[in-house]
Amino acid sequence: MNKKELSEIDICDLFITPAIKGAGWDQMRQIRREVTLTPGPIIVRGNMSSRNKKKEKFADYVLYWEPDVPVAVVEAKDNKHTVSHGMQQALGYSGILQVPSTFSSNGDAFASHNKEPGAGEDIETQFPLDKFPPPQTLWQRYKTYRGIEDTSEELVLQPYHLDSSWKEPRYYQVEAINRVVEAVAKGQKRVLLVMATGTGKTYTTFQIIWRLWKAKAVKRALFLVDRNILADQTLVNDFKPFGSVMAKVKNRKIDPAYEIHLALYQAITGPDEEDKIFKNVSPDFFDMIVIDECHRGSATEDSAWREILEYFSGAIQLGMTATPKETKYVSNIAYFGDPVYTYSLKRGIDDGFLAPYKVVRIDIDKDIYGWTPPPGMIDDLGQEIEGRTYNQKDMDRILILNQRTKLVAGRVMQLLNATDPFAKTIIFCEDIDHAERMRAAIVNAAGQLAIDNPKYVMRITGDSVEGKAELDNFIDPESTFPVIATTSDLLTTGVDAKTCKLIVLDKTINSMTIFKQIIGRGTRIDEEYNKWFFTIMDFKKATELFRDPEFDGEPVIIFEPGDDDDPVPPDPEYPDDDSDDDEGEGVRKIYVSGVSAHIVAERIEYYGPEGNLVTESYRDFTRKQIHKEFASLDEFLSTWNASRKKQVIIELLEEHGIVLDNLAEEIGKEYGDFDLICHIAYDQPPLTRKERTNNVKKRNYFTKYGEQARAVLNAMLDKYADEGIRTIENAKVLKLKPFSDMGTPMEIINQVFGGKTNYENAIQELEQELFNLEQIA
Structure with a gap:
């Protein structure tokens, strides 16, 4: 047997797999x-998208101590390569x-890289x-690397829940779950987990x-959320396997008959002592409290959530957030400590698990240059307008220019009509009044x-019964x-609108x-439902926050605020319901x-491969x-004509994120793949397939x-x-x-042409x- 002639799969089947099994691996x-x-990032250009398969990441082998606990990676190469040729690639997967x-x-x-070498041992x-190495050796190395004690092993190895669909956690979910469980096993009481929305x-x-x-490390757990829809979605979706041991806190009563409790924090606390029903159970009632979206203020001194956390101070407290950014009012790290794991928006997009976006920035003249009313x-409403210059921050808060609202609505519909009039859209407005005017x-x-x-x-706002009824x-x-939802704050968090393709920002966000x-x-x-990317239309x-280097940066420590600082955010008006912020009393609005x-500037930007916005x-x-x-037309023509199957070239371009069918939508469906490539890349005049x-x-x-x-x-x-090159090659x-x-095909090939060749x-x-x-030409 000549190993050099064997494929990589043959090498795996005949040599690598038997060697691993021989070491005792099941x-x-x-x-x-x-x-x-990772499936590879989605590339977006215009209204088209495709996956960059060149950046798809898959390991030839992952070795597990238990099905949920990966401990090693093995990268295979054919025998034309050296033993260690795949090491750099494998180290990326191990990371x-x-x-x-x-x-x-x-x-x-085998070439080996050991991140926990013993005294006198080489790393490679x-x-x-x-x-x-046998399984026990690599498991012991893993335990040392992760700081897992022998006494914690049973807890760390507790299996995941597998449902009938055999849904498995993604790699970052596995890592997040394991990091939290390991932290708990070490006795850590406050744990912070940062994962992008x-x-x-x-x-x-x-x-x-x-x-x-x-x-049995936790008997009773409380999952705290701040919106009804979050609790309801959780109850019937992700937490459903808990079944009869789970309940949502209702009627301001924590029922001790249940073990898993879901609650709005407004339902178990309030400004008055009689509202604080969490005190109706003993401080050791809950073994664990999970605070969803803990960035919303739960870690501040004067937060209602903070009072709950302090009461159940002996419980494991897990803070979940998508926004690690530390602010004047919220310092997650100051309360929970450094996150045990962070999975950022940028990384999610790069991996291909999150949708990339394009940004349409539109500047309106009255916003940019301001507007000063003539004297008198x-x-x-017949009232005199204060004589000053009104700018972007005043628009739809103090100054309502009906023509501006009409312009924004027209531009939104222009985009939808040009792409998909039924693409789910959320328009974020300044307040409820603005949301209603935008709806009209x-x-x-x-x-x-x-x-x-x-x-x-x-x-869909907190005060609209009809609107909220349509949220589901x-x-x-x-x-x-509905296709389009106009809102103020109600849809800013927790609403799982997977198919939302357009987000319109006509709201001042600081x-x-x-x-x-x-x-x-x-x-x-x-x-x-063909949702691969989304568009942000920004008025x-x-x-501009995309330009901030901290958009995806590490959290910055901000110490807890002093006694004189205001709590953020304010409590909702209705304790058991979702509502937008109050519009504020005493603010006179000017309707003109x-x-x-008029629009004075418009530009379109895309999320680029380096994580920045490019035009x-x-x-x-x-x-x-x-x-x-x-690199040249001659090089392309030489490769094209030398290829017995043009599909090979088409698949090569798809690995770069080029889908020629999508390109034909822009250039013309009557052109074949060959002419599309020559025209776009080398400025050659195209011929149609019929020509x-x-x-x-x-x-x-x-x-x-x-x-x-x-x-x-x-x-x-x-x-x-009629159909193109791929049809006749099939x-x-x-x-x-x-x-x-x-x-028949065999009769045509053998009798008409004299054989397959x-x-x-x-x-x-x-x-x-x-x-x-x-x-x-």
Whole structure:
């Protein structure tokens, strides 16, 4: 056997897997092959998107001590490579999984990288195939690396919950869960977990509580949220496996008959002592308290949540947040300590688990240049307008320019009509009054859409019973209506609107925390409903926060506020219901109808591969990526004509994020893949597929073939004109009409062309005629 001729899979099957099994690893429980870690980021250009498969990450082997506990990574290469050739790649995967043992092999031996070397041991070594470490050795190394004591082993190894769908946690969820469980095993009482919106914080929370509960480290747990919809969604979705031992706190009573309690903090506390029903149970009643969205103020001295935490001070307290940013009023780290694990928005997008975004920034003249009323001018209510300059911060808070609202609504509908009029959209407004005026303006701008569908746009705010009743329909992917929701604060957090494709910011946002929460409404991917990216339409320069280096930076310690600082945020008006912030009393609003407003600047930016916002069209992106593979037209033509299967080149471009079908939507569906590439990348004038087909027929190229072969090739040309190169390269094309009328595929290949080789050569010659170099200007 010549190893050099074997594929990588052969090397795995014949040498690497037997060596690992020979060391005592159970192939069914402890060895997993081709483990996908990340699916690869989504690239967005224009209204098109595709995954960058070149950045997909999967490990050839992941070794587990128990099914939920990875301890090592093994990277395989074929025998044309050296033993350690895959080590750098494998170390990247070990870093993702946070395991100390990394191996590489080409089938001759193993190269090893040990992050916990003993005294006098080298970090990197090589050893024969029959010397691979047994499971106990790598488990002990893992325990040392993670600081796990022998006494904690039973708790750390408590299994996850697996439902009937066999849904498994993603790698970062596994790491987050394990880090929290390990911290608890070490006796840590306050734990902070930072995970970007859309990464499955509630599912992660469920698995943490489940494992601790099953291990009997926790008997009773309280999950605290600040919105009814969060509690209700959790009850029927992620926490459902708890079944009869779980209940939502209602009627201001904590029922000791249950073990898992879900509660709005407003339902168990309040400004008066009689409202503080959490004191009706003993301080040791709960063994664990999880504070969802703890950035909302739970860690401040004067927070209502802080009082609950102090009362149950002996319980394990887990803070969950998507926004690690420390502020004047909220210092999560000062209370909980450093996060045990952080999974950021940027990392989620880079991995391909979160949707990337593009930003449409629109500047309106009255916002940018300000507006000063003429002396003595009166508003729509007949009152004189104060003589000063009104700027962007005043718009829709103090100064209401009806023409501006109309302009914004018109621009939103312009985008939707140009892309998808039924794309789920959230418009964030300054307050409830602004949300209602925006709803009316959208109705007028939508025209027939709003006439045909009265619920096309709904105001979903805390004071609107009708609007809140439609919230479930808005977040339901299978429900078309409402399409557009206008709101103020109600939808800023916790609403799981997976299919939201457009977020409109016509609201002044000064808080990084609020900004991240708003943007979090769009970060979820929903492949089933074709939600791969989302758009932010910004009228108030809120996305200037994207430029902040702390957008994805590490938290900065801010000490807890002093006694004179105001609590943030204020308590909702209705303790058991969701509501927007009060609009404030004593603020006079000025309504003016006769002042026009105009757009003075508009630009589109995309989330780039380096995590920054770039301005680039889909054409520019495609051109750059093609040039990375084929620096010149001659190089591309040489490769194209030398390839027996053009599909290979098409798949290569797809790995760079170029989907030619998407490009055809922009350039023209009548052009084939070859002409799209030559036109976009090398400025060649394109020919349609039909033009190329007619050129071949004019050259009377078929005369050397018999009558039946000419009929097949003529039909093949027509197939190319209608469907493209990929259809005629697919052997199954011979099962379609009109070929099926000419005989079976085997009859056509063997009797008409004299065998498979002759048939393939005929197709190759046909392609050469189609893409004759003389056709390239």
